[in-house]
Amino acid sequence: MAFLQAESGYSVVIDGEQWYRFKQELDKFDPELARSLRRRIKAAGETAAKKVQEELGLPSPDGGPDSGAGRRALIAATKVSVSFSKRSSGARIVTSGRGLPAGHEGLLKVYNKASFRHPVYPRQGMERSDWTWVNQKGRPYFGSVIMRAMDEAVAREIFDAVDDAVRVIGAKGPL
Numbered sequence: 001m002a003f004l005q006a007e008s009g010y011s012v013v014i015d016g017e018q019w020y021r022f023k024q025e026l027d028k029f030d031p032e033l034a035r036s037l038r039r040r041i042k043a044a045g046e047t048a049a050k051k052v053q054e055e056l057g058l059p060s061p062d063g064g065p066d067s068g069a070g071r072r073a074l075i076a077a078t079k080v081s082v083s084f085s086k087r088s089s090g091a092r093i094v095t096s097g098r099g100l101p102a103g104h105e106g107l108l109k110v111y112n113k114a115s116f117r118h119p120v121y122p123r124q125g126m127e128r129s130d131w132t133w134v135n136q137k138g139r140p141y142f143g144s145v146i147m148r149a150m151d152e153a154v155a156r157e158i159f160d161a162v163d164d165a166v167r168v169i170g171a172k173g174p175l
Contacts (some may be wrong), residue, residue: 016089023084026165033168038082040161045080045091048149052078052095055145061137070107073099074141091158093146113138 026034053075059068077096083089097108110116116138119131 016086019084019089020086026169029169030172033165037161037165038084040164041091041158042080042082044154044157044161045082045093047154048146049078049080049093051145051149052093052141055139055141058139061139069101070104070111073097073101074108074111095142111138112140112142114140 023034026037056071056075056078060071074095074097077099079094079096081092081094083092095108097105100107110118114137115135117133117135120134122128122131
């Protein structure tokens with residue numbers, strides 16, 4: 001199992017082929033145990049997702065006229081998913097920009113930086129070269145926040161969930 005940074009989030013990755021076979025056999029053997037394993041892994045990932053949401057809930061570092069609508073959309077779009085497929089097995093934490101207000105779609109990426117530039121009230125018909133651009137502080141809310149949250153306790157819960165499932169299987173007999 002490894003922690004990897006991806007373009008759109010962080011993942012706990014397990015060998016896909018083994019994970020897929022394990023889940024298929026577990027579903028046949030004890031479907032409730034399979035559901036419990038998925039729930040426990042997802043709950044471990046929710047710990048990190050909640051930290052991302054808390055960070056996004058903080059006011060803009062520069063203050064100013066910030067309604068918070070973009071940050072609220074990012075909070076709502078931060079999700080955890082668990083996959084047992086051969087191609088993308090593991091737990092994934094992702095924040096999507098799909099729910100952002102019109103004209104603010106880029107907030108997903110720029111707000112995750114220490115600082116970014118944006119135009120100030122460009123008028124209709126103005127050339128881009130005539131726009132007034134300003135620097136604004138961002139609030140890195142993803143990578144470092146998740147890495148702080150994905151401490152040993154979270155990783156241990158994921159390992160324990162798998163170990164517990166294997167123990168139950170061993171106690172009940174061969175698959």
